[in-house]
Amino acid sequence: MRRQIPLFITFFVGTLLIFSVFIPPMETWGEDFTLFFDIIAVFAFFLGGGNLMRVHFNKLTRRKQDWTYSIVTLAGFFFMLVLGLLKIGNPGGIAASVTAEGSWFQTMFNDVLNPLQSTMYALLAFFVASASYRAFRAKNREATILLVAAFIILLGRTPFGMYLTAWVPESFSVLQIPNLAIWIMNSPNLAGQRAIIIGIGLGVVSMSMRLILGIERTYLGDDSG
Amino acid sequence: MEHFALWLAAFLTLGIVSFLYKDNPWYKLCEAIFVGLSAGYWFVVLFWDNIYGKFWVGVFPLEEFDEAGREITAEPDYWLFVGAALGILMLMRLVPNIGWISRWPLAFIVGSTAGLYLINYFSSNMMRQVQGTIVPLFGAGYDASAYAIVGNIVVAVGTFAGLVYFFFSKEHRGVFGGTAKVGVFFLMLTFGASFGYTVMSRMSLLIGRMDFLLGDWLGMIK
Numbered sequence: 001m002r003r004q005i006p007l008f009i010t011f012f013v014g015t016l017l018i019f020s021v022f023i024p025p026m027e028t029w030g031e032d033f034t035l036f037f038d039i040i041a042v043f044a045f046f047l048g049g050g051n052l053m054r055v056h057f058n059k060l061t062r063r064k065q066d067w068t069y070s071i072v073t074l075a076g077f078f079f080m081l082v083l084g085l086l087k088i089g090n091p092g093g094i095a096a097s098v099t100a101e102g103s104w105f106q107t108m109f110n111d112v113l114n115p116l117q118s119t120m121y122a123l124l125a126f127f128v129a130s131a132s133y134r135a136f137r138a139k140n141r142e143a144t145i146l147l148v149a150a151f152i153i154l155l156g157r158t159p160f161g162m163y164l165t166a167w168v169p170e171s172f173s174v175l176q177i178p179n180l181a182i183w184i185m186n187s188p189n190l191a192g193q194r195a196i197i198i199g200i201g202l203g204v205v206s207m208s209m210r211l212i213l214g215i216e217r218t219y220l221g222d223d224s225g
Numbered sequence: 226m227e228h229f230a231l232w233l234a235a236f237l238t239l240g241i242v243s244f245l246y247k248d249n250p251w252y253k254l255c256e257a258i259f260v261g262l263s264a265g266y267w268f269v270v271l272f273w274d275n276i277y278g279k280f281w282v283g284v285f286p287l288e289e290f291d292e293a294g295r296e297i298t299a300e301p302d303y304w305l306f307v308g309a310a311l312g313i314l315m316l317m318r319l320v321p322n323i324g325w326i327s328r329w330p331l332a333f334i335v336g337s338t339a340g341l342y343l344i345n346y347f348s349s350n351m352m353r354q355v356q357g358t359i360v361p362l363f364g365a366g367y368d369a370s371a372y373a374i375v376g377n378i379v380v381a382v383g384t385f386a387g388l389v390y391f392f393f394s395k396e397h398r399g400v401f402g403g404t405a406k407v408g409v410f411f412l413m414l415t416f417g418a419s420f421g422y423t424v425m426s427r428m429s430l431l432i433g434r435m436d437f438l439l440g441d442w443l444g445m446i447k
Binding site for chain 2: 003006021030032036038042066069070072073074076081083084105108109111119122123125126129141142145154174184186195200201208209211
């Protein structure tokens with residue numbers, strides 16, 4: 001029963017949503033189920049938050065390596081929870097949106113979280129540059145095509161790319177690097193993207209069929225839990 | 226206060242950048258702050274958007290009146306209790322003896338995602354992409370420019386060749402193998418373009434942070 005009921009739920013819900021597309025009075029069921037999905041997602045996030053606390057409390061009580069940073073993580077987590085759930089420092093009070101401009105919660109996002117997040121992503125520029133320096137070698141035709149395409153796109157989005165091919169006459173303007181970059185994005189890149197997207201579509205359809213028919217059961221995990 | 230926020234943002238930015246030298250206590254501190262704050266942020270946003278905004282307001286709608294003073298409050302949607310009940314069942318994972326019940330909401334999510342995606346992906350990822358590829362190569366009234374004609378041919382040939390490459394039920398030999406090879410070239414070009422695009426987006430973020438440090442914080446860029 002531990003496996004049969006979930007398999008039945010998956011089959012029932014999946015089939016129902018497929019049929020709902022073809023039956024007009026049931027057309028909105030997809031949206032209703034998405035609403036359920038959003039509510040369940042919050043409870044899943046409760047589990048995630050609980051897990052974060054468990055891991056860091058564990059680290060803290062056992063004085064594991066770098067346990068002091070766990071204090072910072074937990075303090076930050078609880079601080080945001082208190083600020084947001086109680087809407088402390090919100091100019092509109094409890095009735096206003098939690099992300100209202102000027103609220104302490106939103107100020108924390110703008111002044112602390114946003115700089116951290118964008119710097120974290122910006123840091124990837126260095127790692128990508130370093131990795132490409134080490135890995136990019138025009139060893140064969142395929143690698144050369146990849147390298148040239150990346151180079152043109154990179155140059156095409158900088159003023160240097162424009163400067164480099166500014167001498168190309170207007171009648172051959174497609175050969176100017178910025179225009180070439182646009183053409184690559186709109187034609188050969190689009191073709192490759194389409195092949196990948198159609199492949200993904202076929203994969204999703206077949207995987208959905210496997211899930212609904214109960215052939216794919218790995219999401220149920222094992223029975224030890 | 227604004228001055229303090231500026232210095233705090235600069236302190237955190239430099240802390241993250243310091244990782245380029247090596248893993249150090251300053252970076253670890255910033256990383257710990259980032260993890261804690263972002264988990265708390267998303268927890269709160271999801272709570273107010275979904276639990277309050279979608280569930281609570283759906284079951285207990287807020288009173289609303291039109292300009293004439295007539296009540297136009299929405300009808301309560303008690304079906305939302307099903308979602309809440311499934312959400313609570315998800316928490317059963319924390320109780321060892323009945324943890325298996327948490328598979329029910331999981332099965333609901335998997336089933337509804339499979340049902341929705343099967344139709345949506347079939348429509349958007351397959352039918353519309355194929356429709357977008359099969360276009361008159363020379364324009365609807367034979368009025369397309371040479372640039373557009375070449376573009377249309379490249380898209381049609383590239384998509385077909387790319388799909389041939391992904392067809393693994395037949396050995397890639399002869400004409401079929403040659404077409405697959407052309408498909409690989411198109412895919413490599415796509416990966417190169419995606420790579421270049423990603424690098425540039427990261428670069429623009431980096432430029433933004435440098436602009437903040439040198440401009441907003443140090444005032445060296447006016």
